[in-house]
Amino acid sequence: xxxxxxxxxxxxxxxxxxxxxxxxxxxxxxxxxxxxxxxxxxxxxxxxxxxxxxxxxxxxxxxxxxxxxxxxxxxxxxxxxxxxxxxxxxxxxxxxxxxxxxxxxxxxxxxxxxxxxxxxxxxxxxxxxxxxxxxxxxxxxxxxxxxxxxxxxxxxxxxxxxxxxxxxxxxxxxxxxxxxxxxxxxxxxxxxxxxxxxxxxxxxxxxxxxxxxxxxxxxxxxxxxxxxxxxxxxxxxxxxxxxxxxxxxxxxxxxxxxxxxxxxxxxxxxxxxxxxxxxxxxxxxxxxxxxxxxxxxxxxxxxxxxxxxxxxxxxxxxxxxxxxxxxxxxxxxxxxxxxxxxxxxxxxxxxxxx
Numbered sequence: 522x523x524x525x526x527x528x529x530x531x532x533x534x535x536x537x538x539x540x541x542x543x544x545x546x547x548x549x550x551x552x553x554x555x556x557x558x559x560x561x562x563x564x565x566x567x568x569x570x571x572x573x574x575x576x577x578x579x580x581x582x583x584x585x586x587x588x589x590x591x592x593x594x595x596x597x598x599x600x601x602x603x604x605x606x607x608x609x610x611x612x613x614x615x616x617x618x619x620x621x622x623x624x625x626x627x628x629x630x631x632x633x634x635x636x637x638x639x640x641x642x643x644x645x646x647x648x649x650x651x652x653x654x655x656x657x658x659x660x661x662x663x664x665x666x667x668x669x670x671x672x673x674x675x676x677x678x679x680x681x682x683x684x685x686x687x688x689x690x691x692x693x694x695x696x697x698x699x700x701x702x703x704x705x706x707x708x709x710x711x712x713x714x715x716x717x718x719x720x721x722x723x724x725x726x727x728x729x730x731x732x733x734x735x736x737x738x739x740x741x742x743x744x745x746x747x748x749x750x751x752x753x754x755x756x757x758x759x760x761x762x763x764x765x766x767x768x769x770x771x772x773x774x775x776x777x778x779x780x781x782x783x784x785x786x787x788x789x790x791x792x793x794x795x796x797x798x799x800x801x802x803x804x805x806x807x808x809x810x811x812x813x814x815x816x817x818x819x820x821x822x823x824x825x826x827x828x829x830x831x832x833x834x835x836x837x838x839x840x841x842x843x844x845x846x847x848x849x850x851x852x853x854x855x856x857x858x859x860x861x862x863x864x865x866x867x868x869x870x871x872x873x874x875x
Contacts, residue, residue: 581665581673583699588873590699598663598675598695600628603704605873610809612727612831626727626831628706629659630695633687633720636841637760644849645688645719652686655725658693672698690714707868712859719850720857721839726871727831728801728809735776735802736821736832740810742798748772750796752789761844762790776802781828788822790840792854799834806875811836813869817855836869
């Protein structure tokens with residue numbers, strides 16, 4: 522079998538495994554997105570009849586004045602709405618949201634990898650584990666740990682099916698808090714196993730945008746005075762990062778204007794904590810701003826060679842492999858390491874308007 526065919530087979534196998542997880546439920550036989558009183562869950566709940574073969578999906582909504590934020594735990598724990606006075610800021614694609622395909626909209630959670638690993642597999646202790654682009658967390662149902670008027674906590678734990686693509690024991694909790702126009706998302710990953718674990722984690726927020734806008738970098742951060750940034754691209758042949766050929770992006774007052782050709786070569790990837798805040802401005806006014814202090818990588822992406830109605834501002838801790846990478850998980854760029862019983866925490870914010 523040719524190498525290209527092997528890659529396709531491995532990728533298909535990984536996708537089949539994680540979709541099986543999403544269809545049959547997640548986490549030690551417990552029901553996902555439980556909202557019963559004994560689960561200790563309260564808040565603003567609404568039932569819908571979308572997704573997962575017509576089964577009812579529970580949505581949880583936080584409100585603060587004119588702002589509202591909604592998540593759908595059974596759809597990969599994905600945020601599915603962030604509004605101001607009813608005006609939507611997140612981009613959703615109905616067909617994708619209602620299917621069991623990977624969500625390309627809202628705010629997906631990327632775990633245990635950001636981007637695509639080399640040849641579609643992770644290598645650990647000499648074994649190969651097939652896994653899809655951006656991992657498995659955005660493909661499977663999450664459980665509601667708690668919800669009230671101020672915060673929503675979702676949790677993800679492994680089972681036998683997920684061990685096929687990711688061999689570690691963990692408890693991954695995502696806390697989402699709304700305060701006025703600012704949403705705070707906090708990740709907490711605990712190694713619940715006996716062995717060391719490795720992972721990457723990230724977000725993939727997709728924002729609806731007008732026809733013309735500017736992308737603004739590090740606005741208001743005193744430790745950033747760059748007049749240009751260095752970025753790298755994804756190699757179209759291997760889907761790896763072409764880190765050996767960085768490019769320069771000249772800024773005009775900390776920004777670049779959107780052009781139809783900006784994303785023709787795919788995502789712009791900024792490493793080495795160059796970007797800790799990135800936003801969209803319209804007519805010189807803040808439209809949406811993402812702040813991710815201390816994150817090693819940020820991706821800015823929209824659909825290549827298309828006049829797409831969205832832009833993705835993506836905070837990553839870890840990313841896809843460099844071209845030619847053939848090492849193990851521990852050797853990946855930005856990969857996180859937890860010993861047994863240790864906990865990792867990180868977070869970012871999204872702010873609407875000014």
